[in-house]
Amino acid sequence: MTFHKEGYTSLALTILVIFVLNAVAHYYLPDSPAIQWILYTLSFVLFVIIVQFFRSPFIKVAQDEKHVICPADGKVVVIEETTETEYLKDRRIQVSIFMSPINVHVNRHPVSGIVKYFKYHPGKYLVAWHPKSSTENERTTVAVENSQGVTVLFRQIAGALARRIVWYVKEGDKAEQGDQFGFIKFGSRVDVFLPIGTKINVEIGEVVKGGITVIAEL
Template identity: 75%
Template sequence: MTFHKEGYTSMALCILFIFVLNALVHFYYPDATILKWIIYTLSFVLFVIILQFFRSPNFAITTHNQHVICPADGKVVVIEEVEESEFLKDKRIQISVFMSPVNVHVNRNPIAGVVKYFKYHPGKYLVAWHPKSSTENERTTIAIENEAGVTVLFRQIAGALARRIVWYVKEGQEVEQGQQFGFIKFGSRVDIFLPLGTKVNVNLGDKVKGGRTILAELA
């Protein structure tokens, strides 16, 4: 198992916190055996939680021009027809994937092509399943146009815990399908907006894997 570069600082701070906490307990309560073991246990659990937050598994990605692969690990919480008003300004099929704190937080390009639009929006930190989180929370909007001229738009959306969105793309950049485009710390949500007529391959409640699950097939 490898760990994502975005987690190095958090893991280092976690280790420092655990070291200081245990040192203080040993200094002020040298004979409190039960307290020491409670602190040992809590320290271990905290460290494991932080490690799993930032894990970055390696796996082969199968690319296909007509496939839309899932951009993140999580659970499908929305499949509906909506009006995308920021960039595309037309009706789209929206698929939303909720990333819980136990999911891998790496975000991957759903298709290959050229980044036609990118914008970062500062905002609120409503819980990720809140209906207004897609338009009011801190978020990024990215649109990629493939070689056939089809555009897929997607958003990284911060949640109540996820207060740092990281992205690695910019307008005009050519990107590969499955390539990392960003990272959301401590879980949140990713919305994908697909053309009408796209064949959706997932259902509400499905557990999906970033870079592996085929969300849909373009017409």
């Protein structure tokens, strides 16, 4: 288990705030140990929340070209046939994973291949499970074509709390199944669009693990 690089600034600010609050309490309330202990407790809880949010566990990815692995920790909230209108412009099976603030927020490539399309979209911050969040929220869209010519498209979607999406990909990059392609801060959602006929291995409400759970078979 390591601390993700995207959390360095947040951790530094948290430590600074904790230090200032406790220093002020000691200076202005030297005779109020109860208040000081309350601040100690709150400071510890805040520190733990930040550390657990930005944790980045070591995982062993079992790569398989036929498998689509889960791009994020969370819970499956959508499995439905829909039309992907941005890049593929055809019918697809959409599988969506909701990431709560307590989940690991690393995003991983579900398949290996070449990044054929990437685009960042500024947008709203509707709750991540809102039906229009896929098309109206701040988001990124990535399409990866594997060696068999099969394209899998996936999106990072910001939520009501997630106010920053980070990505590490661009068109033309080689994607390795299980490698990190991004990070979303403080709650979010990832949509995966699969070819019609793909075998789906998960169900609505199922808890899944990024880089480990095989959500589908091409």
